[in-house]
Amino acid sequence: MSIDERLRYTISNPPIVHESFGDEAVIVNLNTGAYYSLDKSGLAIWNLISQGASIGEIVDHLSSRYAAERGKILVSVAELISSLQGEQLIHSESDAVHRANDPVESNSNSGEKIPFEPPLLNKFTDVEDLLILDPIHDVDAAGWPQKR
């Protein structure tokens, strides 16, 4: 599979809004009410996308942080981006190829690399349920939106 690592993407705002809560990014499509979450490597990828990083820059960043082959990380990043595009959370920048490379802040992590887990995009679409679920009494140990 040939992946153009120069491609960059933009968060489709509006109607997409997002916020980082410590170790998790939450994303909402205000048109549908659908709720998404990303953590671990998914959170890192999302943050880099929002900073304007190209696929190549994202992969380089993750490669310096996670113990996995670059090729494997590249495939995982491409798959997540495909999912995000499919959900209309991001769209590609039309002038990505010709845009001057604005350097993304590099990860100067010189410590031990951590095991790589492919990113997982969690999606919740039952808006009514999301709204009425009691976040203290009706949830499991992980908290809302995970029901008890």
Add this chain to the structure above:
Amino acid sequence: MTESQAIEGWRPTEEQLLLLQAALFDGEDARAAWRSWSARADIERLDPGSNRMLPLVSYNLDQLGVDDPLSARLRGYRRQTWYKNQIWLSEMARFLAEFERAGLQTLVLKGTALVLLFYPDCGLRPMTDLDLLVRRDQARAAMSLLAELGWKANDEDMERRVRSASRKNGADANGDLASARMTSAALERRVRQGHATDFVNSARLRIDLHWYVLPENRGPDADTDFWNDAVPVRIGNFTTRALSPTDTLLHVCVHGAKWCPVPPMRWVADAMMIMRVAGDRIDWNRLVRLARKRRLSLPLGRALIYLAENMRAPIPPAVLLGLRDTPTTWSERMEYRMFSRPRKAGENYSALSVLWFVHRRLDEARSGFHSVVTFPVYLQHCFALEQFSDLPPFIFSKLVQRGRRRFGWGKLKSHVYR
């Protein structure tokens, strides 16, 4: 606790104060407050006021690196608050745009303004409704617009008046001018009597439509200084207005120093966040001046003293002394007592008592005797009665209606004053 503090039903309990300190203090003070609170409180049985504080508590604990068995659930509550607020803000932007298209000026009050201007993110303060201020002379037009957009007044009586007034044009076309005048007068009567009313839509979203900022201050120019000092606030792609930080602090404190069935402890967090974010932009001289002009020195002073003594609020001592030493009338003290003392379940304020205090404020330059003598005339104005002689039968019909609702009285003949 002093005698005056004992009757102040708006003061947080000891347990609620610990939760507030866990949410707003720094460092070990916050951690200690959290440990004390979680040792004595049962999160499964919290009062609604404390429940609403949990997202802010979660944020502060995460900032302090506190890891607690409750942390995951608290973060979940914060995520849900953020989610709900984002959906709500998106809806708000849509109908605020409709208001603008209709030529109606808007200003957002309370939760919406606080979340957007003074809280770090939208996940820290649950919003249950939109408090929206319009100009007094645009109140009826705003209600008609809400009716067109599918909103219904939460009050059955108000809903009937709004719907009837909205059909006024149709009545005019049929020549039923007397009916049109009556329904329009009925709506105007309700507007004159109150300062705000609730609307709901099919998605169970709520708007509290205000035509005065404060129930205590009504009249033609009651809110001119608020509108003049309003600041822009962006909701999605739409820009509306909010009270300035100083005026928001006044509003929050005066509103907070009243008893409420849901413990009103959130006003403490709101006031602290305003002072934290606005900092030197708080115009303390304006705050005191407006409080004196509006005869609200007593509730504002009590609220600020509470913040200074319990939350280490950075309030200049001269401000506290100035408010404490501001002369108050017997009527102001009775009014504060009425609104700050706890009420029993099902106990409502007497409408006539509320209107009496409003009338006394509007008549402030005159003696109490003058206010007593002119009160019936004020009621005639409030109830939009064409003749003064209509007042006694009108009040009688209201008492009969109330008796029916409360005691199930049989149907009695009464004048049809709707």
